[in-house]
Every structure is written in structure tokens, then in C-alpha cells.
Amino acid sequence: MRIGIDFDNTMVDYTGVFYQVALELGWIPKETLPTKFAVKQSFLDANNERKWTELQGIVYGREIHQAIPFAGIHQTITTWLNKGHELFIISHKTKYPIIGDKVNFHIAAMTWLEQYQLVSSLGSLSTIAKENVFFNETKEEKIAKIAALSCDIFIDDLPSILMHKSFPKQSKKVLFDPKNEQKLEQQYSELAKNKISHWSTLAEHY
Numbered sequence: 454m455r456i457g458i459d460f461d462n463t464m465v466d467y468t469g470v471f472y473q474v475a476l477e478l479g480w481i482p483k484e485t486l487p488t489k490f491a492v493k494q495s496f497l498d499a500n501n502e503r504k505w506t507e508l509q510g511i512v513y514g515r516e517i518h519q520a521i522p523f524a525g526i527h528q529t530i531t532t533w534l535n536k537g538h539e540l541f542i543i544s545h546k547t548k549y550p551i552i553g554d555k556v557n558f559h560i561a562a563m564t565w566l567e568q569y570q571l572v573s574s575l576g577s578l579s580t581i582a583k584e585n586v587f588f589n590e591t592k593e594e595k596i597a598k599i600a601a602l603s604c605d606i607f608i609d610d611l612p613s614i615l616m617h618k619s620f621p622k623q624s625k626k627v628l629f630d631p632k633n634e635q636k637l638e639q640q641y642s643e644l645a646k647n648k649i650s651h652w653s654t655l656a657e658h659y
């Protein structure tokens with residue numbers, strides 16, 4: 454089988470990182486709740502969306518090393534590769550941030566993948582081959598890549614990607630929802646049956 458995997462918030466667990474980085478920069482009050490949502494809200498309440506955009510650039514760039522892989526991911530990837538599945542990482546990620554220091558997000562993400570031994574240049578029975586990693590500048594390009602690679606399954610944390618009008622019909626949609634926080638609106642209800650909250654569950658299913 455050909456399995457496509459999203460990167461941010463599907464492989465990378467940013468829990469607590471937005472809070473930590475914003476706090477270190479002195480951009481939020483200490484008593485802000487440590488969730489991404491609360492941190493974002495704190496900027497919006499202060500009418501400072503620009504600063505929020507800048508913070509995202511810092512987290513996805515030079516501070517990505519503070520984020521860790523989701524639990525169970527290494528084992529699942531090894532199980533899949535040993536079963537003979539072909540694995541692809543397909544991410545929507547611009548090369549540079551809109552605001553702030555010009556850190557190359559693609560290099561930062563690839564470095565993170567290699568550091569955690571999820572990707573290596575030749576690939577192996579426990580790592581995805583570097584040539585199977587695709588960063589796409591737009592959401593539309595990402596979806597076109599999922600179709601071009603004929604993924605049998607695609608795993609993503611965003612319902613808006615899986616339910617996009619151009620998402621390939623032959624690819625099975627799997628919603629990754631680690632905190633079980635997605636309240637699926639009517640138009641996304643078909644995702645409820647293919648929702649998983651832990652990587653180890655994936656290895657059991659596919």
C-alpha cells in the first residue's frame with residue numbers, strides 16, 4: 454500500500470511549544486493557558502495578529518527542535534515498512550515565513566525528521582526515504598501531490614484537507630485527532646468513522 458502522511462501536528466507534536474516560546478520572548482502573560490488555542494487567543498485579544506503570525510514562523514522554524522514526534526510513530530513506521538508499504542510525507546509548508554527572520558522552513562523540517570530518525574537519505578526498514586518527502590507551497594499543490602502519488606491512504610489532522618473538493622476519491626481519508634478535540638461539523642461527518650487518536654492504532658489497522 455502507498456501511505457501518505459501529513460507533517461505538522463500529525464507527525465510533529467507541538468504541545469506546549471507555542472506557550473513556551475511566546476513566554477520566553479515575553480510576548481504573553483505567564484498565566485496564559487499552555488495550549489496553542491489560548492496562546493493564539495491572547496494575541497487576538499491584544500489585537501496583535503501580526504505577532505501571532507510571527508510566533509508561528511518562529512515555532513515552525515528555528516524553534517521546531519522543541520517539538521517532539523507523537524508517541525508510537527517510530528514503531529508504526531517500522532511496522533509499515535516491514536510490511537512493504539511505501540511511505541510518503543506530504544506537507545503544506547511555505548519555504549519562508551510571511552513575517553520575521555528568513556528561516557527556511559523546509560530545511561528546519563527536514564533536519565527535525567532526520568534528527569528523530571524518521572527520515573534518512575536512502576531510507577531503510579525503519580526510516581522513510583528523503584526523496585519521499587514533499588513540501589508544498591499551497592494546499593492545492595499538496596492535494597495534487599497526494600493524487601499524483603496515488604496514495605491509498607492519507608493521514609492528516611485537518612478535516613479541511615481530507616474533505617477538500619479536489620482530494621482524490623481513491624485515497625482513504627484518515628483523520629488524526631490526538632486530543633479528540635475535533636468537533637466534526639455536518640460536512641465533515643464522514644471522517645468520524647476513520648478518526649484515530651494514537652499512532653499505535655494505525656499500525657493495527659493498516
Ligand SMILES: [Mg+2]
Nearest residue numbers: 459461462610
Ligand atoms: Mg497538519
